Amino acid sequence: MDSVNAIITEQIPRLRRYARALTGDRISADDLVQDTLERAWSKLHLWQRGSDMRAWMFSIMHNTFINHIRKKQLVTASMDDEALNISASATHENFLEMRDLASSIGKLPYEYREVILLIGLEQLSYEEVAQVLDIPLGTVMSRLSRGRERLRTIMAGENTPALRRVK
Amino acid sequence: MSEYPGQMKEDDLHAYVDGRLDAARRAEVDAWLSANPAEAARVAAYREQNDMMQALFNPVLNEPLPLQMHPQARRRSFAQPLRYAAMVGGMALSGIIGWHMHGAEISRQPPMLAMVKQAALAHVVYTPEMLHPVEVGKEQEEHLVKWLSKRLGSPVKPPHLGNVGYELIGGRLLPGNQGPAAQFMYQDARGLRLTLYLSNKPADKGEAAFRYAQEGKVSVFYWIDNDKSYALSGEMEKADLLRIANAVYQGLNP
Numbered sequence: 001m002d003s004v005n006a007i008i009t010e011q012i013p014r015l016r017r018y019a020r021a022l023t024g025d026r027i028s029a030d031d032l033v034q035d036t037l038e039r040a041w042s043k044l045h046l047w048q049r050g051s052d053m054r055a056w057m058f059s060i061m062h063n064t065f066i067n068h069i070r071k072k073q074l075v076t077a078s079m080d081d082e083a084l085n086i087s088a089s090a091t092h093e094n095f096l097e098m099r100d101l102a103s104s105i106g107k108l109p110y111e112y113r114e115v116i117l118l119i120g121l122e123q124l125s126y127e128e129v130a131q132v133l134d135i136p137l138g139t140v141m142s143r144l145s146r147g148r149e150r151l152r153t154i155m156a157g158e159n160t161p162a163l164r165r166v167k
Numbered sequence: 168m169s170e171y172p173g174q175m176k177e178d179d180l181h182a183y184v185d186g187r188l189d190a191a192r193r194a195e196v197d198a199w200l201s202a203n204p205a206e207a208a209r210v211a212a213y214r215e216q217n218d219m220m221q222a223l224f225n226p227v228l229n230e231p232l233p234l235q236m237h238p239q240a241r242r243r244s245f246a247q248p249l250r251y252a253a254m255v256g257g258m259a260l261s262g263i264i265g266w267h268m269h270g271a272e273i274s275r276q277p278p279m280l281a282m283v284k285q286a287a288l289a290h291v292v293y294t295p296e297m298l299h300p301v302e303v304g305k306e307q308e309e310h311l312v313k314w315l316s317k318r319l320g321s322p323v324k325p326p327h328l329g330n331v332g333y334e335l336i337g338g339r340l341l342p343g344n345q346g347p348a349a350q351f352m353y354q355d356a357r358g359l360r361l362t363l364y365l366s367n368k369p370a371d372k373g374e375a376a377f378r379y380a381q382e383g384k385v386s387v388f389y390w391i392d393n394d395k396s397y398a399l400s401g402e403m404e405k406a407d408l409l410r411i412a413n414a415v416y417q418g419l420n421p
Contacts, residue, residue: 012236017227021220030233037236101219119185120217121224126187141178148181152212 004049008040011057014122018058021117022065024106032068036061058124059132062114069110104154112147115140175199175206184213234292234341279372279396281344283380283389286364286398289341289350290385294360301337301352311338315349319367321394325351326363326418331411333361345369345396361401363415368396377412379405388412392419 015036019029039060040047047056105113114133118124126144130137175196182188183196200207293300303311308325315323318340325335333353341348341364348366355361368391375391386408389398397419399412 012232013228013230016230016232016236017224020227021224030236034235101216101223105220116216117220121220123185126182141181144181145177148184148213148216149209151216152209155212155216 004044004047007053008037008057011054012037014054015057015061018117018122019061019065021102021105021121022110022113024102028068032061032064035068036064039064052128055124055128055132058118058122059134062133065110065114101155104151107154108147108150112143112150115143116147116151119144175203180206180210181213184210184217234288279369279375279378279389279391282348282364282366282369282396283387283398285341285343285348285366286350286362286389287380287382287385287387287400289364290362290387290400293339293350294352294362300360302339304337305335307337308335315340318347319349319365320346321367323349323365323395324419326415328353328361328411328414328418331414332356333411336360359401359403361399361411364398364400365395368394372396377409377416379409381405390416392416 012033015033016029019032019036020026023029023032036057040057043060047053105117108116115129118129118132119126124132126137126140130140133140179188179192179196183193188196200210303314305311312322312324315338325338327335332355334355336352336354338349338351341350343366345367348364351363351365353361353363372391374393377388377390380387380389384402385400386403386405387398387400388408389396390412391397397415399408399415401408401411
């Protein structure tokens, strides 16, 4: 068990980095990591020795993250939220804040946030992201494209971009 | 995004940003971008997003792990032994958990068990520290006492254990199940370290006599006295630790 234990422990710093960017604060992030670790333990029998532990842990974190959102442990925007329509139009008064990358990421729907962070921060391949999030590769690419463009718009402090519906 | 002659595939632009194109394709995208400055600016902005994310969040990789994620905690599963125990079910518990309570207190006294495991974990994590075994050293004992008393909400004082050969090194504040907790660390002439962990007692508990628990090499005596729970941890025989536990108790109740 010790070797598996070491492999899990090895992932913790990266899980924390991703969780910090995803949730935007230390406490929610570490809660997310802790719950992810506990889930990983409980599902360890499902992990196939020799397969990619990193991808496995990230997919557990994704499921845990979604659970936290559903249980309202995390307040986060979803692509379906109407509130997004006003996301960038309220920027004039907190223009400086909008400049801040962390808070700008926090304004993205979590579906976009996950994709751009897994790729830009965690440097997962597009195929790995599809596997981790359990979505088709085409969906990864469209979320990547829209997420990056939305982030660019928010950071530029521009007015709301024309919204496109995303599947 | 739409595609027509003269238009670069959106996916290729992202693969370009992420460095995932082969050299030939990368050169084509370079050429295309130099003819399309607006698109080049967009691509540059995406690259900057990646760079800024890295700059902003990479330092998290070097942050010390919180106590409950510490490798020792994971290896010994101190963090949540009861939850893990329920989860891992039929797996080799003794190998994973390595935690043995002596006596039948496990089910009857979960708050105390939680306190004991926090104490033992803090012992395992902090006693090997060479540079920072404590937050506040004994040379600032007065400050240490004031600070911890304030945080725990009632007077806290490390007993002096010179009569059993241990000198105070200092102490630290820790998170505990009953709010803030304190750890005092002691060392004998050979460098062997003991820790005394104390926290406010669970509301529904009265005073309790010494009880004993063990994990691997770490022995723990724990008890409740007045309004505090105490746990004394050391890597030594039960009888030796009991002798010190008695000295601690007497030091606390002069």
